[in-house]
Amino acid sequence: MKKVSSKIILFSGIMILGSCAKERSPITAWEYNNPKNGGFEVSPYEEQETGPGLVLIQGGSFTMGRAEQDVTYDWNSIPRRVTVSSFYMDQTEVRNLDYLEYIHWTQRVFGGNFYDVVKKALPDTLVWRDRLAFNEPYVEYYLRHPAYRDYPVVGINWLQASDFCAWRTDRVNEFIMIREGIIDHTPTPTENDYFNTDQYLAGKWQGTVVTPLHSMSPDGGDRLVRMEDGIFLPRYRLPTEAEWEFAAYGLIGNTIGEMITDRRLYPWNGHGTRNPDEKFIGQMYANYQRSNGDMMGTAGSLNDAGDITTPVYSYWPNDYGLYNMGGNVSEWVMDTYRTLSTEDKSDFRPFRGNVFKTQVRDKADNNAIVINDTIRYDADSNITSVPGMVRWREVSINEPDDNLDERRNYKYSDNINYLDGDVKTQAAGLSNNSWTDPFDASSGKTESSGMYDYEITSLINDKARVYKGGSWKDRAYWMVPGTRRFLDQRQSTAWLGFRCAMTRVGSPVGLGKK
Numbered sequence: 014m015k016k017v018s019s020k021i022i023l024f025s026g027i028m029i030l031g032s033c034a035k036e037r038s039p040i041t042a043w044e045y046n047n048p049k050n051g052g053f054e055v056s057p058y059e060e061q062e063t064g065p066g067l068v069l070i071q072g073g074s075f076t077m078g079r080a081e082q083d084v085t086y087d088w089n090s091i092p093r094r095v096t097v098s099s100f101y102m103d104q105t106e107v108r109n110l111d112y113l114e115y116i117h118w119t120q121r122v123f124g125g126n127f128y129d130v131v132k133k134a135l136p137d138t139l140v141w142r143d144r145l146a147f148n149e150p151y152v153e154y155y156l157r158h159p160a161y162r163d164y165p166v167v168g169i170n171w172l173q174a175s176d177f178c179a180w181r182t183d184r185v186n187e188f189i190m191i192r193e194g195i196i197d198h199t200p201t202p203t204e205n206d207y208f209n210t211d212q213y214l215a216g217k218w219q220g221t222v223v224t225p226l227h228s229m230s231p232d233g234g235d236r237l238v239r240m241e242d243g244i245f246l247p248r249y250r251l252p253t254e255a256e257w258e259f260a261a262y263g264l265i266g267n268t269i270g271e272m273i274t275d276r277r278l279y280p281w282n283g284h285g286t287r288n289p290d291e292k293f294i295g296q297m298y299a300n301y302q303r304s305n306g307d308m309m310g311t312a313g314s315l316n317d318a319g320d321i322t323t324p325v326y327s328y329w330p331n332d333y334g335l336y337n338m339g340g341n342v343s344e345w346v347m348d349t350y351r352t353l354s355t356e357d358k359s360d361f362r363p364f365r366g367n368v369f370k371t372q373v374r375d376k377a378d379n380n381a382i383v384i385n386d387t388i389r390y391d392a393d394s395n396i397t398s399v400p401g402m403v404r405w406r407e408v409s410i411n412e413p414d415d416n417l418d419e420r421r422n423y424k425y426s427d428n429i430n431y432l433d434g435d436v437k438t439q440a441a442g443l444s445n446n447s448w449t450d451p452f453d454a455s456s457g458k459t460e461s462s463g464m465y466d467y468e469i470t471s472l473i474n475d476k477a478r479v480y481k482g483g484s485w486k487d488r489a490y491w492m493v494p495g496t497r498r499f500l501d502q503r504q505s506t507a508w509l510g511f512r513c514a515m516t517r518v519g520s521p522v523g524l525g526k527k
Contacts, residue, residue, distance in 0.1 A: 052229035058243040067101035070260045078355050081493045089352045095360045097259045099521035103512035105325035105336045106165035136168035140507040163324040165342045165510040171478045171502035174345050174511040178249040186210045197221040204400040211403040252514035253364045254348040257481050261494035266332025280331040280338040299340025339492035342510035343484045350477040350499035351433045367428040373404040429475045476502045484508035
């Protein structure tokens, strides 16, 4: 017993001494974090912190696309096996209360001098109006009345949903920085000193830094937080179509080893929409329209208890813990719509909609990031340059720094039309790889192509965005995750909402597990 104790004491001493030694490079043997060696810094890091409201969706391979008969005969969801990386997704749809918090913050910061920013964020409450129905109470009460605060926000277009994700990124990273004691809380932020992640990383943020990080540079001093420190979370964003579909099925619950024992038609097992469990037998799995004029059943026995939407935690979550992936509201995803996207997209992390961009830098100083000092608003594209935000531009063959002529994986910025609408798939023989007709003021036609004759024979253009899942106004067919529809990114409806996602960095399972 004494021998064992001695060994434990000796081992503990070795561990203590070892922990005092600085980590060394395995390829050069020089110490990290040593000012005498040049000050190359290596921060301790375990794994990505889970952002508020998110759950980890462990990725993998699955068959994306049609799992139900193609009743619309669109042939727009051909089954195909793909792989989705692990990522994070909101457990629920974004609520009215969440969006009101966003509007409140925007009003506080920009309401005085830049009201256009506030106006751009406001939902369209008039989406509830119906020329042959009395829906005025929803116009007045649905967004702001506390009775609806836990209901999914609607009347949000794709651009507004994307703006919300960007705002949420900054607010969460600001909270983390305050929690870690690095920056001071700003109770009354203005357009000059509100926290913006890109602005901070560019060294242009005007807020108060309480405890800067100590620099290991031979010159000494302090420094700002960098991406290499692992403190900032990745951006909140809309999920890709593949991510949303993968998460909706929740096939992790039907997996034994590498075998998926049962493929699902809906986000739950079975071919019905009622719960077969004896405890809940006959209760609806989701909020949808059962048949003509039947939105919620008969009085005394409401089948889904939702005449319109229902609170976001209604019904049962799927095997990833996600609520309402079938029914309640349909949801925006990040992809641009094309009929044959499932055939064209890559089989690893499939996505259509890439427009590669880079931060705008001052010509006089290639390291200087340009911060906006004025607001510009383009009603057609909904692009706003907000004071205090870093400007981004599309990469260009005309910019020497972009080196597009030397690249092999892409040659131009806008790849939305790649393999489906671009010059290579048309007989027009144009030299421009990104097909977009110039604006024709006489006809009002803003975009067209030889393949998709927008506003003439098609509603498909580069502003057509995919939305997934069924809603309170849809039949059960649309609750099949493989189904897909599209809407112009500037439009909104009373049955379309969204939830946010976040990229998972590092190990797909966490803590470096194999």
